[in-house]
C-alpha cells in the first residue's frame with residue numbers, strides 16, 4: 191500500500207505515477223511540471239488580488255481574513271494543517287491556502303483548498319482555483335454564482351451560466367467536503383473559480399463523492415503503460431526502460447489504442463508484427479523499422495491554386511486568439527495582439543487579419559487567378575474564426591470591420607479553405623501519427639525552435655503580456671513558432687504535389 195498522502199492530482203491520468211513517486215521521490219519535477227505550477231500560481235495570484243481585505247464600505251460587520259503561507263507538495267503539512275484549524279476555530283470569514291489531510295478506508299490523503307469561506311450558519315464553503323473554463327454564459331441555464339470580490343462578504347445569486355465539470359476540481363472539492371464534515375463544518379456546497387477570475391460558481395458536493403470513492407478504490411497498476419502524459423513526466427526514463435525491456439505494445443500504440451489487441455492476448459510489439467493482422471501488423475513493423483510514413487494510394491496529390499496563403503492561428507486557453515499568421519509563399523504576415531484578450535485589441539487584430547486575407551482574395555479574383563487559404567488541421571482556426579466574428583461582428587477600427595459570422599461560415603465551407611491535414615490523412619498512413627511535426631520533416635522542413643510545443647506556447651503567451659525583456663523574447667518566439675507552422679504547411683503541400691517522393695506503398 192502507498193503510505194504517502196494521495197492528492198486529487200494523483201487520481202487523474204496515469205495512476206502509476208503514484209507508485210513511481212513512492213519508489214523514486216528523489217527524481218525532480220520536469221520543466222513542464224514547473225511551468226504548470228507557474229500557471230497555477232499566476233491563477234491564484236490573480237484571484238487573490240480580487241479577494242476582499244476588509245468589510246465593504248459602510249458595512250459595520252467584523253471581517254477576518256487569514257492568509258496561510260503556501261507550502262510545497264512535498265513539505266510536511268503539519269504546520270499548515272494546524273494553521274487551517276486555528277483559522278477555522280477563530281471563525282475567519284475568508285481563509286486562503288488551507289490544507290487538510292484525512293483517511294478514507296485506510297488510504298491517507300491530502301487536499302489543498304485555495305479558499306475557505308464562512309457561511310451565515312458558520313459552516314464553510316471550500317473554493318478551488320483552476321485554469322479550467324468552469325462555466326459558460328448560457329441564457330437557457332442557471333447557476334449559483336458569487337463575485338470573487340464578495341467572497342466572505344455577500345451571498346450568492348442566480349445567473350445565466352452552464353457549469354462544466356472537471357474531474358480534478360471535483361476530487362479536490364469532494365476531499366475538502368470530507369475534511370470539513372469530519373470537524374462538523376461542511377456546508378454541503380463547494381465552488382470553483384476558473385479562467386474567469388471574477389466569479390466563483392457554486393454546486394453541491396454530495397454528487398462528487400461516489401466518483402472519488404471509485405478513484406480511491408481503484409487498484410494501482412503494477413507496471414507502466416505509455417500514455418500521452420509520459421512526454422512530460424519525470425519518471426519517463428525509468429518507465430521507458432521497463433517498457434522497452436518488455437517490448438510493451440503501448441510503446442507503439444499509446445494509451446488505450448492497443449486495447450483490442452490486448453484483449454486478444456497481444457501485449458508486445460513483436461506479437462503484433464507476428465500476428466499477421468494485415469495493415470495493423472504492417473504498420474507495427476514499419477514503426478519498428480523507423481519508417482515514418484507509408485502511402486495508401488498509388489499517386490499522392492494535393493490541390494493547387496494560383497494564389498496560396500498558409501494560415502496558422504495561436505489562441506490562449508479559452509480566452510481568445512492573439513495571433514493570426516499568414517505565409518504567401520514569399521513573406522510571413524503576422525497579425526498579433528499582446529494586450530488582454532476579449533476586448534478591442536483582439537477584435538481589431540482579427541479584423542485586420544480578415545481584411546488582409548479578403549483583400550488578397552479580391553486581388554486574385556480581379557486578375558482572374560484562383561485563390562485558396564491552407565491550414566493544418568483547421569478545427570482550432572474554424573473555432574476562432576467563428577468565435578471572433580460572433581463576439582466582435584460589426585466593430586469598426588479605422589478602415590477595417592469585423593465580419594459577420596455568416597461571412598466566415600461561407601468562407602470556411604468553401605473550396606477556398608483547405609485543410610492540408612485532411613489531404614494527408616486521406617493518402618498517407620503514419621505509424622507514429624500524422625502530426626505536422628511528424629510529416630513536415632519528411633517533406634524536408636525543420637523547425638527553428640525544435641522543442642517548442644503547445645504547452646510551451648501557452649506559457650510563452652502568459653509571459654508575452656509583460657513589457658520586460660522576457661516578454662519581448664516570448665513574443666519573438668511565438669512569432670517564429672507561428673511562422674514555422676505556416677511555412678511547414680506550405681512545404682508539405684508542395685511535397686504532396688510532387689507525389690510525396692520516397693514514401694513507400696502500404697501493402698507494397
Ligand code: SF4
Nearest residue numbers: 204414420423426429
Ligand atoms: S512515465 Fe508515463 S507510465 Fe510512467 S509514471 Fe509517468 S505517466 Fe505514468
